[in-house]
Amino acid sequence: MSDLVTFGETMLRLSPAGNERIETASEFEVRAAGAESNVAIAAERLGTPSTWLSKLPDNPLGRRVAGELERYGIDADPVWTQEGRQGTYYLEQAGKPRGTNVVYDRANAAVTTAESEEFDLEALRNAEVFFTSGITPALSSTLAETTATLLETASQSGTTTAFDLNYRNKLWSPAEARETLTALFDSIDVLVVAARDARHVLDLEGDAEELAATLGTEYGFETVVLTRGSAGALAWHGGEYHEHDAYETETVDPIGTGDAFTGAFLARRIDGDDVSRALEYAAATAALKRTIPGDIAVITPDEVESVIDEQTSDISR
Amino acid sequence: MSDLVTFGETMLRLSPAGNERIETASEFEVRAAGAESNVAIAAERLGTPSTWLSKLPDNPLGRRVAGELERYGIDADPVWTQEGRQGTYYLEQAGKPRGTNVVYDRANAAVTTAESEEFDLEALRNAEVFFTSGITPALSSTLAETTATLLETASQSGTTTAFDLNYRNKLWSPAEARETLTALFDSIDVLVVAARDARHVLDLEGDAEELAATLGTEYGFETVVLTRGSAGALAWHGGEYHEHDAYETETVDPIGTGDAFTGAFLARRIDGDDVSRALEYAAATAALKRTIPGDIAVITPDEVESVIDEQTSDISR
Amino acid sequence: MSDLVTFGETMLRLSPAGNERIETASEFEVRAAGAESNVAIAAERLGTPSTWLSKLPDNPLGRRVAGELERYGIDADPVWTQEGRQGTYYLEQAGKPRGTNVVYDRANAAVTTAESEEFDLEALRNAEVFFTSGITPALSSTLAETTATLLETASQSGTTTAFDLNYRNKLWSPAEARETLTALFDSIDVLVVAARDARHVLDLEGDAEELAATLGTEYGFETVVLTRGSAGALAWHGGEYHEHDAYETETVDPIGTGDAFTGAFLARRIDGDDVSRALEYAAATAALKRTIPGDIAVITPDEVESVIDEQTSDISR
Amino acid sequence: MSDLVTFGETMLRLSPAGNERIETASEFEVRAAGAESNVAIAAERLGTPSTWLSKLPDNPLGRRVAGELERYGIDADPVWTQEGRQGTYYLEQAGKPRGTNVVYDRANAAVTTAESEEFDLEALRNAEVFFTSGITPALSSTLAETTATLLETASQSGTTTAFDLNYRNKLWSPAEARETLTALFDSIDVLVVAARDARHVLDLEGDAEELAATLGTEYGFETVVLTRGSAGALAWHGGEYHEHDAYETETVDPIGTGDAFTGAFLARRIDGDDVSRALEYAAATAALKRTIPGDIAVITPDEVESVIDEQTSDISR
Amino acid sequence: MSDLVTFGETMLRLSPAGNERIETASEFEVRAAGAESNVAIAAERLGTPSTWLSKLPDNPLGRRVAGELERYGIDADPVWTQEGRQGTYYLEQAGKPRGTNVVYDRANAAVTTAESEEFDLEALRNAEVFFTSGITPALSSTLAETTATLLETASQSGTTTAFDLNYRNKLWSPAEARETLTALFDSIDVLVVAARDARHVLDLEGDAEELAATLGTEYGFETVVLTRGSAGALAWHGGEYHEHDAYETETVDPIGTGDAFTGAFLARRIDGDDVSRALEYAAATAALKRTIPGDIAVITPDEVESVIDEQTSDISR
Amino acid sequence: MSDLVTFGETMLRLSPAGNERIETASEFEVRAAGAESNVAIAAERLGTPSTWLSKLPDNPLGRRVAGELERYGIDADPVWTQEGRQGTYYLEQAGKPRGTNVVYDRANAAVTTAESEEFDLEALRNAEVFFTSGITPALSSTLAETTATLLETASQSGTTTAFDLNYRNKLWSPAEARETLTALFDSIDVLVVAARDARHVLDLEGDAEELAATLGTEYGFETVVLTRGSAGALAWHGGEYHEHDAYETETVDPIGTGDAFTGAFLARRIDGDDVSRALEYAAATAALKRTIPGDIAVITPDEVESVIDEQTSDISR
Ligand SMILES: [Ca+2]
Ligand SMILES: [Ca+2]
Ligand SMILES: [Ca+2]
Ligand SMILES: [Ca+2]
Ligand SMILES: [Ca+2]
Ligand SMILES: [Ca+2]
Numbered sequence A, B, C, D, E, F: 001m002s003d004l005v006t007f008g009e010t011m012l013r014l015s016p017a018g019n020e021r022i023e024t025a026s027e028f029e030v031r032a033a034g035a036e037s038n039v040a041i042a043a044e045r046l047g048t049p050s051t052w053l054s055k056l057p058d059n060p061l062g063r064r065v066a067g068e069l070e071r072y073g074i075d076a077d078p079v080w081t082q083e084g085r086q087g088t089y090y091l092e093q094a095g096k097p098r099g100t101n102v103v104y105d106r107a108n109a110a111v112t113t114a115e116s117e118e119f120d121l122e123a124l125r126n127a128e129v130f131f132t133s134g135i136t137p138a139l140s141s142t143l144a145e146t147t148a149t150l151l152e153t154a155s156q157s158g159t160t161t162a163f164d165l166n167y168r169n170k171l172w173s174p175a176e177a178r179e180t181l182t183a184l185f186d187s188i189d190v191l192v193v194a195a196r197d198a199r200h201v202l203d204l205e206g207d208a209e210e211l212a213a214t215l216g217t218e219y220g221f222e223t224v225v226l227t228r229g230s231a232g233a234l235a236w237h238g239g240e241y242h243e244h245d246a247y248e249t250e251t252v253d254p255i256g257t258g259d260a261f262t263g264a265f266l267a268r269r270i271d272g273d274d275v276s277r278a279l280e281y282a283a284a285t286a287a288l289k290r291t292i293p294g295d296i297a298v299i300t301p302d303e304v305e306s307v308i309d310e311q312t313s314d315i316s317r
């Protein structure tokens, strides 16, 4: 029985090696990539048994996604279907001024038809935490409804619900996002949100502390975690603030940093850590993630603790 | 001004190296692949200026397709659009008993919305030959209509129209194909069809000569080319039969063999060869194609002539 | 709860691409490879929940092995240890007259210290079948003892015990193998053995039927499956014979063929098939395995059934 | 009909991946690379129809060069010959203090025998701009003569002539270069020159403005563009100065930066931009080029405009 | 002090992976390749200390060639020069009817200027055997003269001289070859020649035995070895005939087969074997070579002996 | 006859490309890697004939190591044995905070059984310098004894003995190292030691000059070279100090930097340079090494001199 259950889309990520352009590439690297499976894996790697729920096409592409996720230790427990396709995205990594670019090809993915009745809701009810993100309801109206139902189901069973706002401007507008997402807030206990999105999507103002407190009090969240990239993270929890700096890191692949942060935060909270300690693990896991190619935080608890203890040397031999 | 104009979908073909499985691959090779662009390239390589018409998404994937096609010498002249996606297919090559397998992911490709008004019909009217295949009308009802219009337009301008039946059982049933395709036959001068499809899709009976003659007389084609895989090809032309064996070949990639055959046949016919001689070139080009990775016949006239003259040795140095 | 539990060593397999030589290779492909995990995976892929027991070093190499195995769906449930190393083998594939060659580097692997107390014996007792092979007791005297204990434990709990003789002449002599292995036969219900090993290691004589019957009656096996490479397999079961030809196959990687055969045989027997039908699935799975790079039968039930139904065409599109 | 016609050598560029040494590499990446084709492609990508003239061996290597260039949209219209070889260069990329190193193997390339009569001079006469660089006349005395003739022919037909001084110290000495190149200046309207070369090759003194003005007035150029690497570029045009900073960029491959700059400058001038605006596009295109592996600026107008508008974020999704 | 000294050109061999075409390849594999270094390495691998003499450009390409050769155990002792280039050839492997094709780019290689005074003739005089092939004098008139001088020098010092006729029709005509090569025959003790070349180049007639005897008696060779591809080899030695079949082999790369044969033959003769036994080693080494990618016979004495003893199984583990 | 003889273990280094994790890699790059062969190669590349002594398993892995080392010009003269394995290490390169990590798998390597009688001691006695490092005696008690004997043998024959302390905390504790290594100091003329190890392992205190002087006078070394990473190196020699800064370098692979430094220092000392000049070469060679993938300094004397003369530009063409 998993302590953490997550729900969302995982895509195939297709990307040229190094800084090659999609337009001229003759090979793509293939990886599984999705915010909610990233969160589950980060938590599992830190010792929290985790399950990822989704819906996948019953073909080699869907099996590839589930297989890769299980490799990292989680239970991938998707609904398998003959309808719908495997969502993909094409990723081109580049430095400034070109910048990293993403071409989404995720319309009509099998997951966009996922309804709450298709899932084993007992797993959800028995979990300690249920997590999904703002990407999921953005993908289809069916998914918006399913997201709402799953959050309510979890909430009503005493399962803590956690949510990363995860605004994607290639999926919807700030106004659309705000309308859909704020309607879910009632069923959410723990909100993770980028300060930028709190302002841009939720239309809030003020400094980080004000944003967190406004969210916490206005929507009645138990915990609000505000992420600010290299400026570190701030948590509001029962009226108190906890803060932690971002660790210095040599970035190889920034995608998935936020998910690693959130997965680690939830794992440590499930394990009984207070918010401060959980933030510290989250920051260290996020820093490690940035050194690893792909979306996924393939880390160990020892590595995270070494970052916290500042024990990493340049070469260990 | 191109002598041959073709129209159809070209996909991105994504395939693991060697005999790896899609389910476990960590890299995909990327190539442009489509029956009608394959035909245009085979003809261009044999000296016939050729243009491929289509509709592509105006993004790195669409540009990748057009760019790769231009590399082989043809003019890729697609309509560029902000709507619709780039069609893809995943290819897994394998020997028996696994067999080569294809996972199509081509629904809602940009090309499925292509209407005849979007194209420069002058190019079509001035070409010597216009070619498309039975895949195109199978892709959407819009495309079925566009295919009909383009064939009629060409036909009415004195452009010879050529058509490869190209039945794909992952796209439609034999009955659906028969209904749509036979309605086009009035506007078609040259039909290329696999003997297997003549029987299975068009519901004809008899030996190869009977199939060809029945098609020729019943539907009023100028030329019918019946392909029979390793058993060679048979053409019916004005009541006469011409035949040519398949050349022996060590197959590295069988995909696109029929397109190479058709492209070479049309190129030689445009150049003034009689049907017999054109069949010979077609068979030699098809044999060469099978030694080349990818869908495309990257050949030279000299190489084709060497095959015909049986001058190839094992090593030339 | 898994229906099949297997126990044995899984190595990292390091091999140059294609036919390159180890002596000059600049890259090795890396895969997990072990007879008993191969068997578990073949069974899991055909629908039998399976668990692989072993002992691995708690380092990135050990985690790589367990992670890759879980990707194929089984539960990898090794004991993790700070002692001992990850066993490896270097594989060089080549045609005749060079031949494929293996350099073992498996001495002092962590698994060689595995004792029966370290494992969850309940899993074994609750399984329908417990499987290991003649490689395991060859690896250390500790393992020989552990193998005996696990077989006895399973046997005494009513779990069917299955064993592949799997003689490796780089590990021990025929005489050593015979002495150790025949001492285990009492606790074994189902024996899989190559006809060649029945003669060479067990010192038996006669044709296939005689070998199988002699083994069955002399040692009291419930079932004896005699494998004869391309000559197919013969099973002796309760005094009756069942036979199945090998399917024709284009071999890309022969390693693991026998394990795929055995895994499929056990899966079908667990699912209730009679010996004849199980042999048919086993032969089809083995034929598919040979088309797949690596030790592991990454197959689906549909593919196996297509082989049996002879429905595979050259290209499916 | 192309608006821009360029003339020069394009080589095969062979380079080890990453920072490997040529001396120990087991694979070379292969790309087409030549200053004048680079300029044509940069211009074509920004919307100016462009043709590259040259002479190539009629073999797979020559075809590879022309094919790759056409992939980027230009018309590659080389003279094909049975004589002469395909020029190559070996490139080893490295950071300090090793530094990037080039081994030229371009002697006796087919292009070194190219005479003006071999080309379609109508294309030149009808173009808006004809471009070549100081590399071309350095390659052979025949090419020096051909360069002079083509520049004169263009000049006399009212085609604007543009020239990048492009001094290469592995090809000739400053004194040799000065003598040959200054003799061409009469036929040149637009000169692009590195400040370093203005001093070292043309033996001029003074600050950037003085260099540009001296060149402009002494040799009667219509426009002089002085490039100064990361210090930006300065143009003298009809007695006025225009300047633009270099954009910040994370360099992946510096080769071809100057060519991207010049191609963009010419494209925007052809399109009607004033010198200031053209300099801005040139600087942005050059900055993008440095993020792209290979010699060639595989960019889009949108990307260039984003750089100018400073709209690039780190990740766009 | 080496027992075998060889002299000739070694090129960089650049080839696309698998069956890709040079015209579209994005990577080339790089290997050192030359008949005379191939012969030296085959001999060294079988226990005969061997040295290869040549002339190489003192740049990373020349060092790459020498370094790779030393990796296989021989002493590469080239003259290093600032003049001339590194010869290369582009190799495209393909099955029928395309066939393997070679594009030479070896004109003006540094070795074409090698004069006998540049070499340490003591090494030649002290060797047991000196070997070169008909490729060497075909490369330049200087090399033709140097070849003659080195053969005479060796001959006069009592060093056995061996020569493989090695006709290459991309280098010269049969008549040119005949004139140059027969003039060298006086200084040659052991001639290796393909039956095809004996007929086509030397204008001889008759069956294999007649060809060998005619050569032996007419030109006074001590030994004549006639190779006939898959039909095996025949040696004429002091009026007697020795013959050996070719061993069955799965060919991965046929290039260098003849050189492996000759190197093994010479190694065994130097070691004291009679002609029959040496032919047997030569045939076995040649068969092994064909299973190995690249020009070079990376084999061991044990492997050769296993072939002779027919002890190779499909998999050894 | 080599001027420099070194003795020690060389491993196979297996590493994922780029920053991939060992746990998920599907390919490993393979290189030979050992401190003492690294030193020999750095010296050989700078013109000092060098030999590396060791003991290797007589299998493809052992031959791979020796072959790769000979490629760089040294004489690899190992004892070949049927006992023991090839030592390996797995290397994962990463930036902060992950850091580069090494998994050793070197226990029971063939070299751990090497005894002094197995080697040709004449080579040692005739060399100008004999070198080994503190890794060697850490590998086994046999090797500790052999190291002592070889150092004494060299010392007594007038061969200068050089030693790099090279402490590895994955092999032994500081106390164990101190006891074993200080017992060797009597036979050592030149000590190279990291300042960090002088403090941590040898338990010394003071600034760099004090450390060097204490070592020199207390243990009677002729020369002490203290390395301090990016802070440069300090040598104590006959009571005088010589110092040289580290050159600025863009690090691609830091492994082997110290060995490149030491090899260059010894080469220049053997060639007659004074300590100051040798330090300068050592620093320049070390800086170049860091730009080169792998353990080995594949450099040329010209490149080292360019670094010293500060003549390297960004691109040389
Ligand atoms: Ca698990
Ligand atoms: Ca599962
Ligand atoms: Ca790869
Ligand atoms: Ca074109
Ligand atoms: Ca599982
Ligand atoms: Ca590679």
Ligand SMILES: [Ca+2]
Residues within 6 Å of the ligand: B070, D073, D074, D075
């Ligand atoms: Ca174009």
Ligand SMILES: [Ca+2]
Residues within 6 Å of the ligand: B073, D070, D075, D076, D077
């Ligand atoms: Ca063209």
Ligand SMILES: [Ca+2]
Residues within 6 Å of the ligand: A027, E027
């Ligand atoms: Ca590649």
Ligand SMILES: [Ca+2]
Residues within 6 Å of the ligand: E073, E074, F070
């Ligand atoms: Ca040697």
Ligand SMILES: [Ca+2]
Residues within 6 Å of the ligand: E070, E073, E074, E075, F070, F073, F074, F075
């Ligand atoms: Ca050597």
Ligand SMILES: [Ca+2]
Residues within 6 Å of the ligand: E070, F073, F074, F075
């Ligand atoms: Ca040497």
Ligand code: NI
Residues within 6 Å of the ligand: A044, A049, A050, A073, A074, A075
């Ligand atoms: Ni779990």
Ligand code: NI
Residues within 6 Å of the ligand: A035, A255, A256, A257, A258, A259
């Ligand atoms: Ni994220």
Ligand code: NI
Residues within 6 Å of the ligand: A244, A280
């Ligand atoms: Ni902290």
Ligand code: NI
Residues within 6 Å of the ligand: B044, B049, B050, B073, B074, B075
């Ligand atoms: Ni064309």
Ligand code: NI
Residues within 6 Å of the ligand: B035, B255, B256, B257, B258, B259
């Ligand atoms: Ni086709």
Ligand code: NI
Residues within 6 Å of the ligand: B244, B280
């Ligand atoms: Ni014919």
Ligand code: NI
Residues within 6 Å of the ligand: C044, C049, C050, C073, C074, C075
């Ligand atoms: Ni399962």
Ligand code: NI
Residues within 6 Å of the ligand: C035, C255, C256, C257, C258, C259
């Ligand atoms: Ni097996």
Ligand code: NI
Residues within 6 Å of the ligand: C244, C280
């Ligand atoms: Ni059957």
Ligand code: NI
Residues within 6 Å of the ligand: D044, D049, D050, D073, D074, D075
């Ligand atoms: Ni254009």
